[in-house]
Amino acid sequence: MKDMPQMKTQAKNILIRDIRPDERDAVLGLRQDTLYSEDYLPAVLDTWLADPDVRIRVAVDEAGEVVGVHAFRKLEDGQCWLSGLRVRVDARRQGVATLILEDAIELARSEGIRTLRYATATDNEAVHQLSRTQRLRSRGAWLSFERRVEPSDCQQDGPGAIRPEGINVLGAADAPRILSLLKTGARTLYVESYAWRSLDERSFARLASEGRAFGCAGETGGWGIALLGRTGDDELEATLHGTDMLCAQSLIGFLRRTACETNPRQLLTLHVPQENPAASILGSLVRQGELRHVAGRPHRVWELAL
Ligand SMILES: CC(C)(COP(=O)(O)OP(=O)(O)OC[C@H]1O[C@@H](n2cnc3c(N)ncnc32)[C@H](O)[C@@H]1OP(=O)(O)O)[C@@H](O)C(=O)NCCC(=O)NCCS
Structure with missing residues (x-):
């Protein structure tokens, strides 16, 4: 028995x-x-x-x-x-x-x-089983990182300012182009207050009109975008998407500087799909002690369309 x-x-x-x-x-x-x-x-x-x-x-x-x-x-x-x-x-x-x-x-x-979502650690078998039984679909594995920024993040050429150039503020008119790029990677989500939300024409237009969408075009046709989630005196949260490593570096440097310029002790939180080039850059920053990997493992986002 x-x-x-x-x-x-x-x-x-x-x-x-x-x-x-x-x-x-x-x-x-x-x-x-x-x-x-x-x-x-x-x-x-x-x-x-x-x-x-x-x-x-x-x-x-x-x-x-x-x-x-x-x-x-x-x-x-x-x-x-x-x-x-x-x-x-x-x-x-x-x-x-x-x-x-x-x-x-x-x-x-x-x-x-119409849409219900949650996230769970990629090794939480009980929740994955539960999600499959209830016919949710996976929206990929994601990583979240955080850093309490320091005055050095504000420096143009310090370690915190890894190529922060080449960043453009995106406007609502950029929506069709950005969304078509994102759909190729099937990652039409962004995060605000640790809740994953649809990134569609409507939400992109809102983010763009509030000056919360930034982009970068790579030399070889690659791209990167950063979408701000929760923003306040104490916290700056952003989601990174893209294909280009240098753009990812630029965006990370840009966000560190932006966070520092708002408040030199701000908490910067970054969310990124696991396969995004930004994930490996962020992983190496964790190894260098510059960032903390929140929860120490990836999480899978599950979604149900009702
Ligand atoms: C995850 C948790 C909420 C599951 O609660 P639970 O009441 O035991 O879940 P259920 O009994 O409804 O089981 C749901 C499914 O998962 C399976 N399951 C439950 N525990 C499991 C385990 N440890 N390993 C593998 N599968 C498991 C069940 O067999 C069931 O699948 P089935 O319907 O195909 O038989 C519970 O284990 C828990 O509180 N864990 C700690 C906190 C946590 O991880 N929360 C989730 C954060 S997203």
Whole structure:
């Protein structure tokens, strides 16, 4: 008997509903044994609780105990983003996460949402299995890096300013050209506040009109773009796409300088598809101690069209 694989028993009498105010600590108690050495849930839970666009859904068992949680965030343009999925260790492999995701899909449908997404570490087999069962499609593996910029990032010719030249501010008129380049690589996503969103004509026009889209044309026909996500005094977030190594270097240097010029202690966060040339540059900056690889591993973005 001991060699038999663990059998899954369907979760029984589990209710998925909005969190109640007195369940905050129970939710924080679920967070042991996550894949991440540093679980982000404690840092964000109170912000989520106060955010009218976020619904925290909990899975409650027959005894009324919280055994699972996740956050459902409504985004612009009919999109939503799921995060913070956790199931209590002793309640795992009984279908609780499956019920949570099914509930999120229903919730999304009832709110007229057309695209649901989330990300998980590429080695989180349970979530990949769950995603395949619910017929989500992969939007690729992504890497996220961060750096607390320093005054040296502001220097034109310091190590932080790797070829920051040749960068153009993109306008709404660039949308058709940029989107046709992106579609070739099937990466029509960008990230804002750690939520992956559609990069389509509408969102590109918005980013361009707000001065948040930058491009670079390479000598040999390659290209690179950077799209700003969350921007503020303390943080600058950007997504990098492209094919050209030198453009990627230019954009990274440009972003470091921009972050530094805004605030010499700003947190710069960069998101990049794993196969993008920028990923290897960022990887080497990690080896040099210039950047931190957030979560230490790639994450896969999953998407469901409703
Ligand atoms: C990932 C997690 C939420 C899954 O919760 P769960 O309630 O155990 O998941 P389910 O029982 O609904 O199982 C979902 C699918 O994954 C499979 N699965 C579950 N745990 C697995 C594991 N450790 N390895 C491989 N597959 C696994 C199940 O068999 C099921 O597939 P099936 O429907 O084809 O049988 C839970 O393990 C957890 O909280 N982990 C720590 C936090 C974390 O990683 N969160 C996700 C961040 S994106």
